[in-house]
Amino acid sequence: MGRVQSAIRNIVFGQVGNFITQILNFVLRTIFIDRLGDTLNGVNALYTTLLSVLSVAELGIGTALNYSLYKPVADRNYEKIKSYMRFYRQAYRIIGVVIAVIGFAISPLLPWLVKQPEGITVRDLTLYYYIFLFNTVSSYFVAYKYSLVNAEQKNYIQTNILTATKMVTVSLQIVVVLTTGNFYAYLLTAAGVELIQKIFVTLYLNRRYPYLTDRDAAKLTKEESGEIAAKTKALVFHKVGDVARLQTDSMIISGFINVTVTGFVDNYNMVLNSVANVVNIFFNSVISGFGNLIATESQDRQYQMFRVYRFAACWIYGFTAVGFAILLTPFVVLWKGEGRSLAYGVVLCILIDFYFKGERIVLSNFKTAAGVFEQDKYLALIQGAVNLVISIVLVRRIGLIGVYIGTIVSGLIANVTKPVIIYRVILDRPVRGYFIDFAKYAAVVAGLYLVLEGIRQVVMPRITFSAFAAVFVIICIVFNGIFWLLFGRTEEFGYLWGIVKQRTARRGR
Numbered sequence: 001m002g003r004v005q006s007a008i009r010n011i012v013f014g015q016v017g018n019f020i021t022q023i024l025n026f027v028l029r030t031i032f033i034d035r036l037g038d039t040l041n042g043v044n045a046l047y048t049t050l051l052s053v054l055s056v057a058e059l060g061i062g063t064a065l066n067y068s069l070y071k072p073v074a075d076r077n078y079e080k081i082k083s084y085m086r087f088y089r090q091a092y093r094i095i096g097v098v099i100a101v102i103g104f105a106i107s108p109l110l111p112w113l114v115k116q117p118e119g120i121t122v123r124d125l126t127l128y129y130y131i132f133l134f135n136t137v138s139s140y141f142v143a144y145k146y147s148l149v150n151a152e153q154k155n156y157i158q159t160n161i162l163t164a165t166k167m168v169t170v171s172l173q174i175v176v177v178l179t180t181g182n183f184y185a186y187l188l189t190a191a192g193v194e195l196i197q198k199i200f201v202t203l204y205l206n207r208r209y210p211y212l213t214d215r216d217a218a219k220l221t222k223e224e225s226g227e228i229a230a231k232t233k234a235l236v237f238h239k240v241g242d243v244a245r246l247q248t249d250s251m252i253i254s255g256f257i258n259v260t261v262t263g264f265v266d267n268y269n270m271v272l273n274s275v276a277n278v279v280n281i282f283f284n285s286v287i288s289g290f291g292n293l294i295a296t297e298s299q300d301r302q303y304q305m306f307r308v309y310r311f312a313a314c315w316i317y318g319f320t321a322v323g324f325a326i327l328l329t330p331f332v333v334l335w336k337g338e339g340r341s342l343a344y345g346v347v348l349c350i351l352i353d354f355y356f357k358g359e360r361i362v363l364s365n366f367k368t369a370a371g372v373f374e375q376d377k378y379l380a381l382i383q384g385a386v387n388l389v390i391s392i393v394l395v396r397r398i399g400l401i402g403v404y405i406g407t408i409v410s411g412l413i414a415n416v417t418k419p420v421i422i423y424r425v426i427l428d429r430p431v432r433g434y435f436i437d438f439a440k441y442a443a444v445v446a447g448l449y450l451v452l453e454g455i456r457q458v459v460m461p462r463i464t465f466s467a468f469a470a471v472f473v474i475i476c477i478v479f480n481g482i483f484w485l486l487f488g489r490t491e492e493f494g495y496l497w498g499i500v501k502q503r504t505a506r507r508g509r
Helices: 003-034 038-058 061-073 078-113 121-138 143-151 155-180 183-208 222-248 248-256 259-284 287-297 299-335 344-370 379-398 400-426 433-457 465-487 493-509
Strands: none
Touching: 003 121, 003 155, 003 183, 003 259, 003 299, 038 061, 038 078, 038 121, 038 143, 038 248, 038 259, 061 143, 061 222, 078 121, 078 143, 078 222, 078 248, 121 183, 143 155, 143 183, 143 379, 155 183, 222 379, 222 400, 248 259, 248 379, 248 400, 259 299, 259 344, 299 344, 299 400, 299 433, 299 465, 299 493, 344 433, 379 400, 433 465, 465 493
């Protein structure tokens, strides 16, 4: 199966799975808020983020090892694959233990992290947290097995397993919340289903790749383990910095404002992520394909594919960002009422960062596929420090919007530096053209936002279902129509359109 076919298959399975799980998540969130309240919704969001922060202990070993697997998988060198997987298994078991120890050590700090947890005792806060911790720690004893599947460009296997698990988990949680209204039962339901999933994954992947159970796997050579160690050292900085920049907003909001506002923000993030996941599946599904491309194709071909990848991201993320900037708050108002909506400036900042994040996903995925981690290993630390300083200073002075100003500013550092590294180290080309395109795409997206926001004010002076639907249709037609008029004759669009026509022709046969 070729790279394009593998990517398409990964995308199709990913989109189907995402659609099902997001519908179920939306139903669950609606029932959760009605039955358990905004405070527990905030606690749920905070602990999810807190355990993501603890996962910094993984330190990028998974990313480094996934890169190392591309060549032996392409060469079908099973002995070398066994050696890498043996190393990976040992590393992840150690990581699981480390996270468990750190997790227990910080549990006494929970009362200081959760501000104004109305009606929740410290004992309950701690026990809730331990259930979250168990789910996170246990995942490290299985997660390493997915690396081989992904290196084979069969991401859809992992997607299907996770989708099935999510469907069962959320369906049971809906029943549990409706029948018991108990947060402990809600959490333990998820823990039980996910534990069964982990046992199944172990048995299934052992059967699919029986050679992984061989006990005669040789150790990696010093050169090979040294290469992983070198890349991991560089990724440590990326990982710590990314956590400081991307995973601390909920903790800052909970600690400096209150945990209920954390829940309001998470409502927005859930709606945003439900669509963002659709977009992200397209771009994350091609990482392994890019790894194969960079290992086997010329720089000219790599450059061509990078430009196509980047063009698609600017179009799709631009459309999504503009649509959400105009319709996200009206959606939340129609869904849960105006009392749970966020200020216009806060939402606009969230969506500005979302658009620039789309650019960063392209850059990060391409760098990851190429195994380029050393050149900007301190960048993420700088970003994390900038985010924490700006967010903490401004949240005290101007409130919630200050948190997202820090996120935008710190993110833009990567938007400037990562292209320079890619063009110099991987593509061996001058980077000036990248920034010209960056300004061109951003200007078009900003201009379309202003035009469509003006139309929204005329068509939807009051928030109603019919006006919301009308504005949605207008955004789809106007944004995509103008983008096509401006860029429909470019080489990048021509390549994408060629893939669409090719797939359509095959289905017609």
